[in-house]
Amino acid sequence: MMSEENPTLAELLEKEGLDRETLRTVLASVHPVDLAELLDDVDLDDRVRIFEVLEPEVAAQVLAAMPHDYKVELVEKIGEEKLSGIIDKMPDNAVADILDHLPHHKEKQVLDQVDTNKAVDLKVLRQYPPNTAGGRMTRNFVAVPADTTARQVIQQIQGAVDPHTVDFIYVTDEQERLQGISSLARLMLHKPDEKIGSFMRKEFSVVGPTTDQEEVARLAQKYRIRAVPVVDEERKMLGVVTLQDIVEVIQHEASEDMHKMAGSFQVDSMDTPVWRRYSRRLPWLLLTLGGELVIAVVISKVFRTTLEKAVVLSAFMPAIAAAGGNVGLQSTTLIVRGLGMGTIRAAQFMKVVLTELRLGTFLGVTCGLASAVIAMLIERNHQDVFKIGVAVFLAMISATVATSFGGALGPMILHRLKLDPATACGPFVTMFNDLFGTSVYFFIASLLNFSLPVAQAV
Amino acid sequence: MSDQELNLSGEEWKGLDRDTLRTVLASVHPVDLAELLDDVDLEDRIRVFEVLDPQVAAQVLAAMPHDYKVELVDKIGEEKLGGIIDRMPDNAIADIIDHLPLHKEKRVLSNVESEKAADIQALRKYPANSAGGRMTRNFVTVPEQATARQIIQQIQGAVDPHTVDFIYVTDEAGHLKGISSLARLMLHKPDEKVGDFMRKEISFVGPTTDQEEVARLAQKYRIRAVPVVDADMKMIGVVSLQDIVEVIQQEASEDMHKMAGSVVADSLHTPTFQRYKMRLPWILLTLGGELSIAVIISKVFGNTLEKAAILSAFMPAITAAGGNVGLQCTTLIVRGLGMGTIKFSQLMRVILTELRLGMMLGVTCGIAAAGAAALIEHHHPPKVVLKLGIAVFLAMVSATGATSVVGSVEPLVLHRFKFDPATACGPFVTMFNDIFGTTVYFLIATLLDFTTK
Numbered sequence: 076m077m078s079e080e081n082p083t084l085a086e087l088l089e090k091e092g093l094d095r096e097t098l099r100t101v102l103a104s105v106h107p108v109d110l111a112e113l114l115d116d117v118d119l120d121d122r123v124r125i126f127e128v129l130e131p132e133v134a135a136q137v138l139a140a141m142p143h144d145y146k147v148e149l150v151e152k153i154g155e156e157k158l159s160g161i162i163d164k165m166p167d168n169a170v171a172d173i174l175d176h177l178p179h180h181k182e183k184q185v186l187d188q189v190d191t192n193k194a195v196d197l198k199v200l201r202q203y204p205p206n207t208a209g210g211r212m213t214r215n216f217v218a219v220p221a222d223t224t225a226r227q228v229i230q231q232i233q234g235a236v237d238p239h240t241v242d243f244i245y246v247t248d249e250q251e252r253l254q255g256i257s258s259l260a261r262l263m264l265h266k267p268d269e270k271i272g273s274f275m276r277k278e279f280s281v282v283g284p285t286t287d288q289e290e291v292a293r294l295a296q297k298y299r300i301r302a303v304p305v306v307d308e309e310r311k312m313l314g315v316v317t318l319q320d321i322v323e324v325i326q327h328e329a330s331e332d333m334h335k336m337a338g339s340f341q342v343d344s345m346d347t348p349v350w351r352r353y354s355r356r357l358p359w360l361l362l363t364l365g366g367e368l369v370i371a372v373v374i375s376k377v378f379r380t381t382l383e384k385a386v387v388l389s390a391f392m393p394a395i396a397a398a399g400g401n402v403g404l405q406s407t408t409l410i411v412r413g414l415g416m417g418t419i420r421a422a423q424f425m426k427v428v429l430t431e432l433r434l435g436t437f438l439g440v441t442c443g444l445a446s447a448v449i450a451m452l453i454e455r456n457h458q459d460v461f462k463i464g465v466a467v468f469l470a471m472i473s474a475t476v477a478t479s480f481g482g483a484l485g486p487m488i489l490h491r492l493k494l495d496p497a498t499a500c501g502p503f504v505t506m507f508n509d510l511f512g513t514s515v516y517f518f519i520a521s522l523l524n525f526s527l528p529v530a531q532a533v
Numbered sequence: 534m535s536d537q538e539l540n541l542s543g544e545e546w547k548g549l550d551r552d553t554l555r556t557v558l559a560s561v562h563p564v565d566l567a568e569l570l571d572d573v574d575l576e577d578r579i580r581v582f583e584v585l586d587p588q589v590a591a592q593v594l595a596a597m598p599h600d601y602k603v604e605l606v607d608k609i610g611e612e613k614l615g616g617i618i619d620r621m622p623d624n625a626i627a628d629i630i631d632h633l634p635l636h637k638e639k640r641v642l643s644n645v646e647s648e649k650a651a652d653i654q655a656l657r658k659y660p661a662n663s664a665g666g667r668m669t670r671n672f673v674t675v676p677e678q679a680t681a682r683q684i685i686q687q688i689q690g691a692v693d694p695h696t697v698d699f700i701y702v703t704d705e706a707g708h709l710k711g712i713s714s715l716a717r718l719m720l721h722k723p724d725e726k727v728g729d730f731m732r733k734e735i736s737f738v739g740p741t742t743d744q745e746e747v748a749r750l751a752q753k754y755r756i757r758a759v760p761v762v763d764a765d766m767k768m769i770g771v772v773s774l775q776d777i778v779e780v781i782q783q784e785a786s787e788d789m790h791k792m793a794g795s796v797v798a799d800s801l802h803t804p805t806f807q808r809y810k811m812r813l814p815w816i817l818l819t820l821g822g823e824l825s826i827a828v829i830i831s832k833v834f835g836n837t838l839e840k841a842a843i844l845s846a847f848m849p850a851i852t853a854a855g856g857n858v859g860l861q862c863t864t865l866i867v868r869g870l871g872m873g874t875i876k877f878s879q880l881m882r883v884i885l886t887e888l889r890l891g892m893m894l895g896v897t898c899g900i901a902a903a904g905a906a907a908l909i910e911h912h913h914p915p916k917v918v919l920k921l922g923i924a925v926f927l928a929m930v931s932a933t934g935a936t937s938v939v940g941s942v943e944p945l946v947l948h949r950f951k952f953d954p955a956t957a958c959g960p961f962v963t964m965f966n967d968i969f970g971t972t973v974y975f976l977i978a979t980l981l982d983f984t985t986k
Contacts, residue, residue: 106734108754232719241716242698259715260697263688278562296782298564299775318774319755325778326752329785330868336789337864338857345865345875345886353893360857364898367850368905374846375909382842389838389845390830393852393967394823400856401794401816401960408793412786418799420568426801437809442820449824453831501959502857509849 084113088121099128107136114141123152131160139169142346147176150185159188167193168213168320171200199313202284208291209284211324212305212314218245221254221272225265232259243302245312246275252310253281281306284313291316292324293417332415335497336407338363359499366506370513378517385525387457388466388517391450395470395516398442399508403478406431407500410486414496421491428483435479436472443471462523469519474512481507541581542572555584563592570597579608587616595625598802603632606641615644623649624669624776627656655769658740664747665740667780668761668770674701677710677728681721688715699758699771702731707767709737709760737762740769747772748780749873788871791955792863794819815957822964826971834975840984841917844924844975847906851928851974854898855966859936862887863958866944870954877949883941891937892930899929913985920981927977932970939965 087093087101102110102125114122114137126134126149138146138161150158150173162170162185170189174182174197186194196214203209219228223246232241244262246255255275265274281304282291295303295318303321305314330342338359343352374382382388410427413419419427447468454463482504486496540546546554558566558581570578570593582590582605594602594617606614606629618626618641626645630638630653642650652670659665675684679702688697700718702711711731721730737760738747751759751774759777761770783797790797794815798808830838838844866883869875875883903922910921940962944954 106754229719232716241719259719260688263685263697263715296778298562301775318778319757322752322774322778322781325781326785326872329782329789330872333785333789333792333864333868334861337861339861339864343861343865345869345879345883349886349890349893352890356858356861356890356894357897360854360894360898361901363857364850364854364902367853368847368902368909370849371846371906371909375843379843382845386838386842386845387831387835389842389848390827391824392845392848393826393971394820396849396852397823397960397963397967398816398820400963401819402812404959405790405793405795405812408789408795409798412789416782416786423801430801430805434805434808434812437805438813438816441813442816445817446820446824450827453824453827501860502853505853505856509853513849 084125085117085121088117088124095128098125102129103133107133108140111137111140114145119145119148119152122149126153126161127157131157132164134161135164135169138173139165143176146173150177151181155184155188158185162189166213167196167215168200168211171197171210172205174201175205204285206288207284208282208286208288208303208305208316209313211288211291211320212284212316213320214314216243216245216304216312216315217241218247218251218312219271221246221248221270221275223271224268225262225271226267228262228271229267243315244271244275245304245315246271247312250309251312253304253306253312255279256304279304281310282316283307288316288324289328289415292321292328295321296325297417328415331495332411332497335495336411336500338499338502359502363499363502363506367509370510373510373514374517378521381517381521381525385459385463385520387454387463388520388525390453391446391463391467392513392516394446395467395474395512396505396509398439398446398471399474399478399512400505402435402438402442402475403482403504403508404501406435406479406482407486407504410483411497411500414486414490424487428480428487431479431483432476435475438479439472439475442475443468446471459523459525462520462525466516466520466523470512470516473515474508477511478504478508481511541569541577547577547580551584554581558585559589563589564596567593567596570601575601575604575608578605582609583613587613588620590617591620594629595621598799599632600802602629606633607637611640611644614641618644619646622669623652623671624656624667627653627666628661631657631661660741662744663740664738664742664744664759664761664772665770667744667747667776668740668772669776670770672699672701672760672768672771673697674703674707674768675727677702677704677726677731679727680724681718681727682723684718684727685723700727700731701760701768701771702727703768706765709735709762709766709768711735712760714757735760737766738772739763744772744780745784745871748777748784751777752781753873784871787953788867788955791953792867792958794957794960815960819957819960819964823967826968829968829972830975834979837975837979837983841978843910843985844921844978844983846909847902847921847925848971848974850902851925851932851970852963852967854895854902854929855932855936855970856963858891858894858933859940859962859966860959862891862937862940863944863962866941867955867958870944870948875945877945880942880945883945884938887937887941888934891933895930895933895937898933899926902926902929917983917985920978920983924974924978924981924983928970928974931973932966935969936962936966 129137174185199214200210217232219231228244242259244257244259245253248254255277256279257271257275280294280298280300282294284305284307291303301318303316304312305316307313334342340355343355410419447464450467451460451464454460457463485503486500489498490496570581585593630641633641645653655670656666673688675687684700698715700713700715701709704710711733712735713727713731736750736754736756738750740761740763747759757774759772760768761772763769786797796811798811866875903926906925907918907922910918943961944958947956948954
């Protein structure tokens with residue numbers, strides 16, 4: 076927020092005779108995260124120019140906060156020496172993330188600059204997909220044997236590179252297998268010569284390196300864990316996923332659920348080129364459009380005579396479709412979010428679906444009564460006014476009942492099949508509802524046998 | 534995992550004596566135990582609580598849904614309750630007290646020592662969804678002259694080791710001057726003064742700052758604990774990252790449910806009638822809009838429809854395409870506003886980008902639908918088929934274009950006027966789109982003088 080009051084960065088850079096020192100002083104007053112935001116508005120040349128004067132420590136933070144596309148572009152342009160200084164100050168998982176997006180020759184160049192220890196860590200991290208515990212974890216953790224005293228642990232911490240990741244001490248045996256955990260704060264409560272093995276916590280949750288990041292996030296939230304240890308099959312310590320990374324995961328997963336529900340393939344963003352956004356959104360639109368056009372076939376081939384006898388029926392199609400669609404979307408949202416948060420458990424599936432069905436019925440009866448009355452008022456001069464009311468009422472109830480059931484069941488089935496329950500729920504619920512609601516509507520109308528229109532009243 | 538180890542819904546466990554029950558329960562994580570207690574009645578819950586260690590009971594209580602929590606607090610014996618409350622963090626107690634009847638509130642507070650009671654009252658001055666309502670008063674402050682050694686000694690006397698990850702440095706008047714993490718403290722020599730190595734550039738919030746704003750700040754600047762200060766920069770509390778995670782989840786749920794025209798509700802623990810009342814308003818309101826379409830079709834376009842009833846067969850396709858595209862825009866904007874990545878000042882850019890994308894999608898869907906319509910109705914004379922195709926195409930393009938704009942502007946405008954941008958976007962966008970799409974469709978058909986007779 077503070078940045079908005081300053082002169083824009085572009086204006087500043089245009090000033091004649093701006094020397095490196097002045098630029099550095101000005102930039103020093105801006106938070107790295109805000110600086111990353113400001114760099115959004117200038118071109119690549121200016122970005123490179125700014126990076127050249129930044130302290131490596133600050134540059135590393137700015138780089139970490141930048142959008143991906145820019146990041147890669149920039150890394151390719153920054154001078155060799157500068158880059159290695161920056162990389163040196165970045166946490167291993169952030170470096171791995173950048174490497175994953177670099178062209179091969181540049182990747183080698185960056186890897187040549189890091190020291191062997193870090194290179195090994197990077198190799199371990201990059202074995203795992205970015206959306207797993209292994210891809211999200213940092214290798215920068217402190218592990219000590221159980222007979223280490225509190226004093227010795229503290230001495231070891233004082234030699235650690237990155238003070239950000241020493242909030243927890245991991246106790247391992249000779250085979251590097253995880254035995255216990257102590258927070259730094261807990262350690263401080265004990266006498267310097269007490270052994271960590273005597274006060275460490277022995278019951279703790281762990282994940283494997285291939286555990287999905289969503290699962291890691293759920294675990295951390297449910298049990299309020301601030302750093303989740305990642306271990307291999309032999310319980311050897313591989314890394315740690317911190318709560319800060321988990322916050323990112325949670326936000327990402329929530330965005331993904333929302334966008335997928337609306338029928339977009341991935342998280343949509345205004346900064347993405349319009350063609351890519353187009354191709355992410357189009358498939359579900361076209362697929363459900365196909366379903367909607369089936370309705371046209373049904374009406375045109377099956378219920379044509381009914382429609383021609385009482386064209387006025389079609390005036391109420393939008394109301395029926397909308398009521399069913401909205402109720403269905405509400406149920407779907409509830410289920411998708413509940414599954415995402417882990418608050419709806421597999422054992423409760425039937426109970427949840429039945430609750431939704433019951434609620435959908437109540438809502439449907441209310442909407443059905445209201446619309447039937449209004450429909451009869453609008454068409455009060457029609458010869459079959461009563462039949463119109465009945466058809467609207469019954470169709471609306473069937474549509475809301477069916478969609479609240481389908482809208483709740485759909486995501487649960489997807490979840491059971493190990494697919495993402497959020498996938499295209501919105502468009503799919505609409506399509507299902509439109510197909511079902513309209514068919515029921517015309518089916519009822521044909522049963523009611525509307526009379527032929529009286530010699531063109533209009 | 535616990536489900537296999539212990540099943541409280543059966544009867545067997547009730548025969549166990551207190552000690553055996555305690556041993557069995559000790560093997561279950563408190564959070565899992567809270568989940569298991571979901572399936573039993575109040576009496577059984579009390580029975581379980583009576584044998585739990587206060588420390589564990591406090592954790593189980595914190596993990597329970599609200600309704601149960603209050604019910605249970607109401608019934609637990611005085612002495613037991615005192616022990617449990619004593620082990621709970623101040624903000625969790627404040628949260629429970631907020632939901633208790635007045636006389637019970639007094640009963641709980643009388644069990645709390647006076648210093649903690651003062652903290653709890655301080656928290657309760659602020660709304661539950663503000664920084665002040667979310668913060669804990671349990672933090673460590675030291676003067677600038679304190680050495681690393683002195684601070685460590687002070688920490689060793691602190692009650693709750695969970696909240697000492699950061700040390701807050703204040704002057705004599707209690708003004709916040711700097712922060713040091715415990716880890717950073719360890720990197721310095723025992724006789725170095727904290728004033729020399731503390732971080733002086735810090736982000737902080739006021740007690741009335743909205744929790745969503747606190748969460749955004751913490752995420753943007755990767756802060757692990759956000760200090761809360763009053764107007765004089767005096768330290769009054771800390772919001773931890775764990776509480777922020779809860780805020781983030783709550784806000785995301787709220788956005789999603791509001792978008793669907795609903796309210797966040799625990800589906801299995803909220804009475805159906807209450808949920809009915811939460812959901813009904815937006816559905817009924819937009820139903821009114823949808824029924825106005827009936828008036829338009831029947832009164833304005835009655836003639837056109839009589840001449841070509843088949844037009845109505847394509848209404849669902851037109852409204853669905855527009856509605857889906859609109860929902861995609863709305864989702865993007867609502868989420869962007871929630872995350873702080875989209876601002877009102879970008880209004881024009883948003884409109885133009887979304888309109889362009891909406892038109893591209895609309896043209897694609899329009900061509901596909903017009904082609905399909907021509908195929909379905911191929912038995913009509915070519916001129917009629919052509920007119921139908923044109924009407925379907927144009928209506929679909931205008932509907933998707935218009936809903937892209939409305940779907941993205943609506944949340945931005947609501948946000949601008951300090952309403953929640955997520956409010957009922959879904960049903961509203963559907964309604965707007967249906968009215969607009971259908972009207973355009975019939976208007977074009979009328980202009981084309983469409984008839985199958």
